[in-house]
Amino acid sequence: MQDFSDKAIILRVGRFREADLWLRMFTPQHGLLTAFAFGGSRSRKRFLGCLDPFNLVHFGFSRSRSGTYLSLTEGTLLDGHRGLRNAPARLGPAANCMKFFEAVHVEPETSAAGFSLLRDTLDAIEHCETLSPIFPILFRLRVAFEQGYGPCLGTCSQCGKDLKTSVAPSLLVEAGCMICEDCSPGSGRRIAMSRGAVAVLEQVRTEAPLTWGSLSPQGADRRSLYDAADSFVRWHLGLKWEDGRFLRI
Template identity: 25%
Template sequence: MPLYRDDAIVLRTHKLGEADRIVTLLTRHHGKVRAVAKGVRRTSSRLGARVEPFMLADIQFYEGRNLDIISQVETKEPYARRIAEDYALYTAATAMVETADKLVDHEKEPAYPQYRLLHGALGSLSRREHEAGMVLDSFLLRSLAIAGYAPSFDDCASCGRPGPHRAFAVAEGGATCEECRPSGAAAPSEEAFVLLSSLLSGDWAVADASEQRARRESAGLIAAYAQFHLERKVRSLGLVDRA
């Protein structure tokens, strides 16, 4: 069986038989990989804690016919241990890995930009660099942009008319001018638009200085935008602990 090795972030796991697990991972070079971790549910297993969601590890795989097999794991960043200590961090991280799993549809196709973004976001959460909800919101916007769904928060997403504009239409792709504004479009505050732009660009000086009202507005718009363009519900978003 061909052997390969890669850095990987664990997205999710589920049981297989009495002692094994199927582990879904996002790797640096091989995209999304599903592999069997044999015996990890036994109390004597040395691999179990190393293949929990959010962990970053250097993993050796044997390539199988249907599923690959994990043969060796070396922890690189124990994000899971740090994140699991705090409910807000845990729920934000759970929504991140679920989104990454949905965005990277095909297995073994290169997805390095998504891997790098998730790596950075989980690291930021584990170090508590910013409010957990804002790290999640920034991740959602930037991961969607990588996938080709970048929203506009200034120029009109429909006709391109220079902004700023006051309406936000999820289905149109973001901000809309008065002529293009569809019925039912949201009308976020100016502060929310500024925050949305800063979260997309990674301007944390502006984002960290924002007020809670703008954060709540932005979070609702981002969740709606993400789930519309993913064309499926991100179940863990409903569990995210917001300040």
């Protein structure tokens, strides 16, 4: 790989020597990268205001002579998400979304779409007038959908019935599909979903994160969405939330 430049959303930053930093970031052209910012903690010219989590930055990258690591040559801050940093209650949901996104393996051919989703998600958390209390759960569902695990929400996968007329549709986790109340689920995990919960899934699947802010399902709807997200993430993406981080199962 030759020297290159790319936009990046910074996921994590760490120090490994007195003045040097390492950065974990996601880029639209090269996917998930780790690079070193030598002298980054003291730089007032090459990385001014750039080296913080949540930042959207245009970086220059250089590969070492041995080809074993990347270093950052310079950076231009594109968006520091100042509004997000000034709203402590929103930092937690944003960090949770970023941790989940980092843990999910995004194929190189879908890097551009993944980058757009992550950027739009941070923008939504920053700018939504009200933020859904289950926003990170909605984000996990959308990522699962983007990875190809989203069920068809319009019709029963067995009989073709319009699920808008179904009284008690269900999500079959392992099969990744929906059935109506008249069809047999067979073996595997089945999660009962109301029409309201299915409507939330459809909005998350088809609309931009900026529209999710007002989604605040209650009671059984909220529990079924939590259950659906947790089950899909465990079964299809192989991840679980434990001790403040996502771990491979």
